[in-house]
Amino acid sequence: MKLIFESVIRRSEALRVMAVVAMVMMGCRYMDAVVDGDSARIVHHFGVDVRGDYVAPEREAVSNAYIGGPERDAAASLHLKYSFSYSDMTRTGRLYPGAYQGIGVGGTSFFANGLTGMPVSAYLFQGAPVFRIAPKLTFDYEWNFGASFGWKRYNEHDNPINVIVGSPINAYINLGFMLNYRLSDRWNVVAGVDMTHYSNGNTSWPNPGVNMIGGRAGVVYTFNSGSQTGTLADNMEIEPVKPHISYDLVIYGAVRKKMTDIDDWPQVLPGHFGIAGLNFAPMYNFNRFLRAGVSLDVQYDESSDIDSYWAGGTDEDVKFYRPPFFHQVSWGLSARGELVMPIFSINAGMGYNFIGNSDAKNFYQVLALKAYLTRSFFLHIGYQLNSFKNPNNLMIGVGYRFHDRR
């Protein structure tokens, strides 16, 4: 194994290409160091980990229909990951010591491949050592976000048992907390717990999603010997960001599926409904890691309160009258918090639609990933649900941050 890695190290060109690919996938604006080929400023990592998970049972209504499902509530996966981090020769490296980001692939088995398929995930990930427990031991976090392919989805004829996964491609979201032990300058061993969620963002049906909790263990090889070993808790005395208010403007769109009651009978409506939304969020920047604020959330949902406009029919023949445009626009306010890291921000929020039809007036939750294309311009990939359990819609869009004083 060492010989392999050594040979790879010598191929610095290959690493730079890999880094560029990762940067492009991330829409990264922090590419200067990579494209400059300054290996001292960029630290490359390659990791392998194995994961074992307990697959959480679905809600009762779903599990009742899931007769004949996999016998084991378990899953296992193998992941290969490339990542890079900024050395402390860079400003980013000094502000976010140890933070890394990259691309990964993983294969997962639910021990019932005939029913579920054996999905392969391709994803972006980011992590960092949060604080140091011992000289060689740190407490790390890591999130993964991407797409998983190869699901054997629900089909009423071919695969009626699988009422959990409704599409062959599903979003893959993972959050892990690990202990990271540094074996040597190049080798780290990592182990911890993580949570995984697979779903299609309510773009097809059924979509209860798959939730897993489990453990992971792996090793990480660092190509640049002697690279920095800091944690986010280090350099806290340095705070270059003065508290200030910035303003995020996000526009997004998506499609969604809709289930509603027709004649007191729940039915999945055919086709996909359009979503368009706008978020305007004044955010207070507390420090380099955190900003929080309130967001005005305006969203048009083509499926909102549609059952009040039922024209007739059921199943594939169901028809509706087109509701007035503004009847399907909801206006809400949400509290937002945002973890700010290099390249990415993780935004989470909860809010309530104060203005809108009865279907739209609900308590909603938002989780979004922002990937910066430029200093102020970012991609927005989010998901909204309500009452912590009911899927609403994806939020795929772009945003711009005004008055960014970082």
Next chain:
Amino acid sequence: MPGKGYENTVLYFMKILFRTLMSVVVAILMFSGCNDDLFVEKGGGPSSSILNLSAGNDVSVSFDKKDFRGVYVYVPECELPEPDAKEEDYDWPFIPDEFDVEYPLYWDYDYVYDAKLFWDDGTTKKPEGYDTYKCLWTAWDSALPRRTLQVENAFVGFKIRYDGDNTVTVMSPKNLTDKTARFKVELSYGYKDDTVDVTIPPLLGAGNRYVVSGIEYDDEFGFEHIYENDSIPFSMFNSSSEKVPYTVSVGDHSQMYVSFKINPKLPVEFADNPSEVKVEIPTYKSVEGYIVEGKLHGETVGFSLDTVVAPALDSALGELLMQEGYTFSKVYTFRVSPGVGVKGFLTIQRLIISTIATLKLRNIDTDYEIAVPVKVDVSQPWFYSIKYERIENEADI
């Protein structure tokens, strides 16, 4: 400059990625109403919700074809006269013969609606449906939609046609009752059903007057034959002092009687002269001495509700008898001497042919034709004979 190539590559990919994503977002925003197939406009519906189908006039209704899924026809509802007989009242095989009755009977099974689909290519099929409704066309039917559905029972019926466009046409009404018949045409859209009420006014009574325009015999229906003899006595005594001739005319006693009987439930009103054309009747004829069963030989009579009396047909005698001098116009003459008489019997042998036919009636005001069942009875002489004796005493007569 090291890395410059990479930078250009990265920027190139960045631009592609950015533009693609922006295009997707903008497209989503622009086409937010992306589930258009699920929505329909309010209102709409057929061009008319009520069609009054009058005699001789086809009526059409047009409709929106978007999401159109089928045409269904509900059988008519109207007050029908009580049946003359019910099958359940008889144990098989003791069912009264159709020919034994005075006029065509309406049995309970005559009230059941029969439906047939006629394609333009000449094929016929029984339509999908149940007792209460029949399917003219559905979107799942792969065959071309050019077709006509006929729904009828003994009293009420109509035809409805769909050519695949946005129009259905109702035609050929039949209502032999004196009440208005109503049925529904259902235009199905999957998510809704638009209904068109169609009325068929009574075609009998209510001032409708008819003349007979023809008659049709169903080959499958057949004929019944009954043999009868008419025995006509005659006598004469010559009390005078001279010979006196006495004649017995066969023709005066061998008329052919034809009756046409319609069920009195049908309130048919005929014009003053109900016979527009001569109608064909079944007769028999003798060939080489054998009696040929009754069928249509081209003989006609003028229609009348009263019994039609017509001369007997010598064709029933056959050529051999005619060569021997037999004819229904024959007159026997006796020259009776004074003080004697003659006494005898003229026997006319008859064959009664009965069948049920379809009488075609034409409305004298609208020229619309309807058809009603009619019982046709033909009492036709087929042979005659005479027997007589000499009488010496007048008291023996």
